[in-house]
Amino acid sequence: MAERVRVIIDGESLDVPAFATVAAAIAMRGIRGTRRSVxxxxxxxxxxxxxxxxxxxxxxxxxxxxxxxxxxxxGLSIETTR
Amino acid sequence: xxxxVIVVGGGIVGAACAAELAARGMxxxxxxxxxxxxxxxxxxxxxxxxMNDSPAEFALARASRELWLALGPQLRERDAFSRCGTLxxxxxxxxxxxARAMRDAFAAAGVRAHMVDRAALRESEPSVSHAxxxxxxxxxxxxxxxxxxxxxxxxSSTRIRVSTGCAVHSVDAAGAHxxxxxxxxxxxxxxxxxxxxxxxAPDLIAGLPLEAKKGHLLITDRYxxxxxxxxxxxxxxxxxxxxxxxxxxxxxxxxxxxxVLIGSSRQFGTLxxxxxxxxxxxxxxRATRYLPGIGGLNAIRAxxxxxxxxxxxxxxxxxxxxxxxxxWLAAGHEGLGVTxxxxxxxxLVAQMLGEPLAFDMPDMNAFCPQRFAPEHADG
Numbered sequence: 250m251a252e253r254v255r256v257i258i259d260g261e262s263l264d265v266p267a268f269a270t271v272a273a274a275i276a277m278r279g280i281r282g283t284r285r286s287v288x289x290x291x292x293x294x295x296x297x298x299x300x301x302x303x304x305x306x307x308x309x310x311x312x313x314x315x316x317x318x319x320x321x322x323x324g325l326s327i328e329t330t331r
Numbered sequence: 332x333x334x335x336v337i338v339v340g341g342g343i344v345g346a347a348c349a350a351e352l353a354a355r356g357m358x359x360x361x362x363x364x365x366x367x368x369x370x371x372x373x374x375x376x377x378x379x380x381x382m383n384d385s386p387a388e389f390a391l392a393r394a395s396r397e398l399w400l401a402l403g404p405q406l407r408e409r410d411a412f413s414r415c416g417t418l419x420x421x422x423x424x425x426x427x428x429x430a431r432a433m434r435d436a437f438a439a440a441g442v443r444a445h446m447v448d449r450a451a452l453r454e455s456e457p458s459v460s461h462a463x464x465x466x467x468x469x470x471x472x473x474x475x476x477x478x479x480x481x482x483x484x485x486x487s488s489t490r491i492r493v494s495t496g497c498a499v500h501s502v503d504a505a506g507a508h509x510x511x512x513x514x515x516x517x518x519x520x521x522x523x524x525x526x527x528x529x530x531x532a533p534d535l536i537a538g539l540p541l542e543a544k545k546g547h548l549l550i551t552d553r554y555x556x557x558x559x560x561x562x563x564x565x566x567x568x569x570x571x572x573x574x575x576x577x578x579x580x581x582x583x584x585x586x587x588x589x590x591v592l593i594g595s596s597r598q599f600g601t602l603x604x605x606x607x608x609x610x611x612x613x614x615x616x617r618a619t620r621y622l623p624g625i626g627g628l629n630a631i632r633a634x635x636x637x638x639x640x641x642x643x644x645x646x647x648x649x650x651x652x653x654x655x656x657x658x659w660l661a662a663g664h665e666g667l668g669v670t671x672x673x674x675x676x677x678x679l680v681a682q683m684l685g686e687p688l689a690f691d692m693p694d695m696n697a698f699c700p701q702r703f704a705p706e707h708a709d710g
Contacts, residue, residue: 287553287588305552313552313629 254323259331265321272297272304272316275329283316283329291331306330333519334360334492336683337511339499339535340528342372343672344661346481348525351676353488355684360519361491362511364498364531368478371529371668374636376548376584376592377480378561379473379670380417382568383436387697388645392667393442394690395674399473402673410483411476411587417469418447418456418560419567420581420621426565430467443470458557460623466565474561474584477669502526502535504657523683525659526651529639532662536651540703541663543637545598547611552629555589557622564621567595575599579614581621591628593618597638606633640665641703648678648698659683660700 252267258278265274272294275283282291283306294304297317304316307328316327336352338345341363349359363369379399383389403412421427430446437444447466452459455468485493498514502524509524526532533539551557567580582594596614611633618625641647641663650656659682661675674690678698681688688695696702 311627312554 254321254325256321256323256325256327258327259329267321269321270317271306271308271314271319271321271325271327274321274327275304275306275316280329280331282331285330334358334521336360336523336525337362337509337519337521338525338527339363339502339511340370340526340531340662341367341481341485341493341495342370342527342529343368343477343481343484343669344372344529344664344675345525345527346484347672347676348527348661348679349491350484350487351673351680352525352683353490355680356490358490359488359492360521361485361493362497362499362513362519363493363495364514364528366495367485367493368481371636371638372481373478374546374548374634375477375638375666375669376561376582376594377411377475377477377669378417378582378584379475380561380667381437381442381469381472381670382667383433383440384568385645385697386693388667388671389436389440390690390692391671391674391678391698393440394677394692395671396471396473397690398673398677399475399670400471403473403475406475406480406483409476410479412473412480413475413585413587414471414473415585416560417472418452418562419467419469419565420452420459420562421464421466421565422462423464427464429565429568430465434467437469444468445470456558456560456562458622458624459562460621463621468560472561474586475669480669499528499535502658509657523657523659525661525679527661529662529664529668530637532639532647532660536658536660536700538704539647539660539662539700540642541639541647542599542641543602544640544665545596545601545603545635545637546594546666547596547606547614547633547635549593549611549615549630549633550586551591551593551625552631553589554591554628557589557591557624557628558583558585561585562621564617577610577613579610579617581617583618583622583625590631591625593625602637604635604637606635638665639663639668643702646671646675646698647700648675649682649700651700653701
């Protein structure tokens, strides 16, 4: 069985496989919109390969981190803007 | 006649002139070779800032800022008008002295300004380097998204007709008329022609001493609260007057979206619009000195533009070639075109109609286009 790590998404803990991406962890949690566009529309991961920048979330206090290009590690804090 | 007045150039200065003329009951034909607000108007920061470099420019900027503050509440959200204030940052005692001198000059002219000490600077702008000693806060300075504001001004009256993609080949005046010949050969006549096409003005009026000063800007993703005022280094004032070479000065603006707009650079002798990585790097290194965390922000775009500068740094506002000319100039505003656009329009229209100016101007000849003519140069 794969090693698991615990991340915090919007204040709630979630166990995910180590080396899952942040975008995957957010999908496991079932969150569908992770940020708001300038005009207030919901946005979420789209391309999954670091190109579209739609998956931006705040990771460990750093804004605009690409969720699809960031790996989960124990204790990682993920904040979405819903 | 196609209109009472033809305005060549639909940037912020041309738009302001058109709106002022229309507000005085005249019909106005605005021609722009590209789109509205697509030149220096779109390239700049849209900082509405009072500076006291010379008495005339100080008076124009102060009066013009008042006009912007009065207009602000009417503007739309997309015009992004915000009275965020300007915070001039002092790095050492010498710059603090310069800030105090500015404060005193501003106070004497009734412009709100107050010194900010080191603790207050940290409090009001936590992202600014703790090595900075304080600064000067100009409460009533503002920002605006100038290309949108230019469109708003042009839509302010049904007496304004706008033609975009409409290049002008030449202008002339004879008798009671002024005339514009378009690139496609079409001719339009009016009582007056206002030339407000910035760096392209010398194509229409031979011999105008306008020089391009290239500038770079960069904008980040949205990081609300990174800076709260438009923050500049006091050294900006020195840098802005360099006559040659490449210089950079720290200047950062909080966009209403939370983005940070970062400048500034100055280069001479180039019309190449390419972003130059070495200049951008110098500019960002300078910005990092003032905002040490800026390297952690994502930039989303960088671009360049060209300021239209005159030899003495003051704009050309008035009859183009001789007193009483039907060709008029409103160009060469360098980095202050957005700030001084509304005041420029008042100044131009007052001259055109032979009316007194609605605000104090210590030297009515400071912006006279003929000040660079050869007969004046002989002194």
